[in-house]
Amino acid sequence: MGKTLAEKVWDAHVVRKGEVVGSEAQPDLLYIDLHLVHEVTSPQAFEGLRLAGRPLRRPDLTIATEDHNTPTLDIDKPIADLTSRTQIETLRANCREFGVRLHSLGDVEQGIVHVVGPQLGLTQPGLTVVCGDSHTSTHGAFGALAMGIGTSEVEHVMATQTLSLKPFRTMGITVEGTLKPGVTSKDIILAVIAKIGTGGGQGYVLEYRGSAIRALSMEARMTICNMSIEAGARAGMVAPDETTFAYLEGRPHAPQGADWDAAVADWRELRTDDDAVFDAEVFLDANELEPFVTWGTNPGQGVSLSQSVPSPDDFADENDKAACNRALEYMALDAGTPMKDIRVDTVFLGSCTNSRIEDLRIAADIIRGREKDPDIRMMVVPGSARVRLQAEAEGLDRVFKDFGAEWRFAGCSMCLGMNPDQLAPGERCASTSNRNFEGRQGKGGRTHLVSPVVAAATAVRGTLSSPSDLDPCPGGADRPAAASGPASDTPAVPAA
Amino acid sequence: MEKITTHTGIGVPLRQSNIDTDQIIPAVYLKRITRSGFEDALFAGWRKEGSFILNREPYSRGSVLVAGPDFGTGSSREHAVWALKDYGFRAVLSSRFADIFRGNSGKQGLVAAQVAQDDIELIWKVLENEPGTMVTVDLEARSVQCGSVSAPFQIDDYTRWRLLEGLDDIGLTLRQEEHITAFEAERAAYKPTTQPVRT
Ligand code: SF4
Numbered sequence: 001m002g003k004t005l006a007e008k009v010w011d012a013h014v015v016r017k018g019e020v021v022g023s024e025a026q027p028d029l030l031y032i033d034l035h036l037v038h039e040v041t042s043p044q045a046f047e048g049l050r051l052a053g054r055p056l057r058r059p060d061l062t063i064a065t066e067d068h069n070t071p072t073l074d075i076d077k078p079i080a081d082l083t084s085r086t087q088i089e090t091l092r093a094n095c096r097e098f099g100v101r102l103h104s105l106g107d108v109e110q111g112i113v114h115v116v117g118p119q120l121g122l123t124q125p126g127l128t129v130v131c132g133d134s135h136t137s138t139h140g141a142f143g144a145l146a147m148g149i150g151t152s153e154v155e156h157v158m159a160t161q162t163l164s165l166k167p168f169r170t171m172g173i174t175v176e177g178t179l180k181p182g183v184t185s186k187d188i189i190l191a192v193i194a195k196i197g198t199g200g201g202q203g204y205v206l207e208y209r210g211s212a213i214r215a216l217s218m219e220a221r222m223t224i225c226n227m228s229i230e231a232g233a234r235a236g237m238v239a240p241d242e243t244t245f246a247y248l249e250g251r252p253h254a255p256q257g258a259d260w261d262a263a264v265a266d267w268r269e270l271r272t273d274d275d276a277v278f279d280a281e282v283f284l285d286a287n288e289l290e291p292f293v294t295w296g297t298n299p300g301q302g303v304s305l306s307q308s309v310p311s312p313d314d315f316a317d318e319n320d321k322a323a324c325n326r327a328l329e330y331m332a333l334d335a336g337t338p339m340k341d342i343r344v345d346t347v348f349l350g351s352c353t354n355s356r357i358e359d360l361r362i363a364a365d366i367i368r369g370r371e372k373d374p375d376i377r378m379m380v381v382p383g384s385a386r387v388r389l390q391a392e393a394e395g396l397d398r399v400f401k402d403f404g405a406e407w408r409f410a411g412c413s414m415c416l417g418m419n420p421d422q423l424a425p426g427e428r429c430a431s432t433s434n435r436n437f438e439g440r441q442g443k444g445g446r447t448h449l450v451s452p453v454v455a456a457a458t459a460v461r462g463t464l465s466s467p468s469d470l471d472p473c474p475g476g477a478d479r480p481a482a483a484s485g486p487a488s489d490t491p492a493v494p495a496a
Numbered sequence: 497m498e499k500i501t502t503h504t505g506i507g508v509p510l511r512q513s514n515i516d517t518d519q520i521i522p523a524v525y526l527k528r529i530t531r532s533g534f535e536d537a538l539f540a541g542w543r544k545e546g547s548f549i550l551n552r553e554p555y556s557r558g559s560v561l562v563a564g565p566d567f568g569t570g571s572s573r574e575h576a577v578w579a580l581k582d583y584g585f586r587a588v589l590s591s592r593f594a595d596i597f598r599g600n601s602g603k604q605g606l607v608a609a610q611v612a613q614d615d616i617e618l619i620w621k622v623l624e625n626e627p628g629t630m631v632t633v634d635l636e637a638r639s640v641q642c643g644s645v646s647a648p649f650q651i652d653d654y655t656r657w658r659l660l661e662g663l664d665d666i667g668l669t670l671r672q673e674e675h676i677t678a679f680e681a682e683r684a685a686y687k688p689t690t691q692p693v694r695t
Contacts, residue, residue, distance in 0.1 A: 015672065015676055016672055016675050031676070031679050031683075033683075034690075043530070044529065047529075047530055051531070054666065063690040090529050101693060124688055127688075152574065155666065156665055156666050160669045160676060161676065162669055253688045253689075253694055255686035255688075259685065259686035266684065
């Protein structure tokens, strides 16, 4: 029997197979090709090494960046918040001590760890990638097996470059068809999570496949893989193809010359064999998808933008009913309200889900030449310093600023509000990030997860909107936004 | 991780059941960026009360905690074990441990010895009548000794072996070092490295 993509990558990294004791397989020891580090989950791991007198085994397979705590304004001034400042200073000291490459605030390669890895060409097909952050699944878009890990595992990887991991199950998620204009990969993944639930992926590695996935750019694939974790999955993957190779070619850490040819030859093998069998399968029709938004307090509580806020009575399961009740109360929403009637206060365009150059481009296309709703605050936070520079080179910053949006420096920002970018209690936000948990974007803040195009249209109208609600329909909206075309992000960006 | 074969120290009778990890270390202490220096955080809520046992001599110098059933329930925070160890505890005796706590203890060199509740009661009496009595936890023999009380304890073979050998998770993996090195030698040459920096 053939193997799935995930099984191929796993098998290629087994240092030692776990024994089977009784009926239970013990964990395999897996080699890790790339370890991404940031300031929040690393300090105790570094200290653990220090306490045990152990070296970091492979600094050359490790890279660190500052993202979760970094301010997005006044980045040349000392960080005001003491805890944030301590975490960042600790990361700097640790990286110096252990010889880890670090991209600090102000550096041209600084940014959200999941934006920086792909952008440098470090994220490649067939790798095992880990990071002390749940959204590491992003890197699966390249056909890598990429997983979020906890702090003690971070230390384990630092010391041994391996992890003991229990085998997983595989789930094929097939999306066939063509996305309608204004529908993006964000809508695909929100629809998948609404369908299988926030626990539906538990224990699985998801593989996204089918014609609609193959048509997506790398940025759009990253958005999908990024949110695999919101379905409870261990990881999400897309098989590498010409789009992947075109994105990678010429990036700083991509293979070159003969190495490139050897790599591409290997990468072409990285696909699920025709006779392989998934442990579970899900099918989705891309033709029928509409812009998707969440109404509740977990990413599975979503509906099409044209629908209404559900009622607890719509759910058969008692737990779902109760969850709906709680969510409506927290979100201050009445059942039956059309989603498009919901007024928001803030629009956040950013996070490792949707802060890449393509996301900024499609949002800018929608607002160009339009006026922002006067009561809306819009924050645009590029995923990395390079994305910011590239956007400025393309004049996108002007589009956002003319529109009345705030143009910020790179980082996680309002995705989790560890820095000053937070919602006030009761404030309602249309956010391109990945989690709408209670208080995630600030205590008492209310989050609706949306795609970048919905974010942009919402900023124009002041209520949750899709580009087709704008009059006249802007040029940017009648092409399948984020849904087609080869890699559009070129690494050749003028350095600061 | 240090090897442990036997440990002897002052016993601390903590007559409470269901001590959860929030009591062992309250959540506010989780913000710290260190993994040592949590001694002040141990039972921080209870230590505000002057009568709490760890505020009394000679118990404050104790290293063997003798607690009621269901010790270490609640959140999975590893900090609970760090706090106990940083304070100076090397062993906890209880008739029942929460699974995650027991797992974390084994990984970090704290002996979680499961002792029958009847024996716990006897040990409590000794420790209360004669404060400062030493408790000996003998991992080889799987027995505890306190005054005239001698009792067996349970601990699974694997955890016992790890404690006797002083092996944490990383130490265990490093025993496979040869295999890791051999694997590294076979990795494709085109695989990326983060250094040297390329732009
Ligand atoms: S942008 Fe948000 S989800 Fe992504 S790494 Fe930062 S905090 Fe995590």
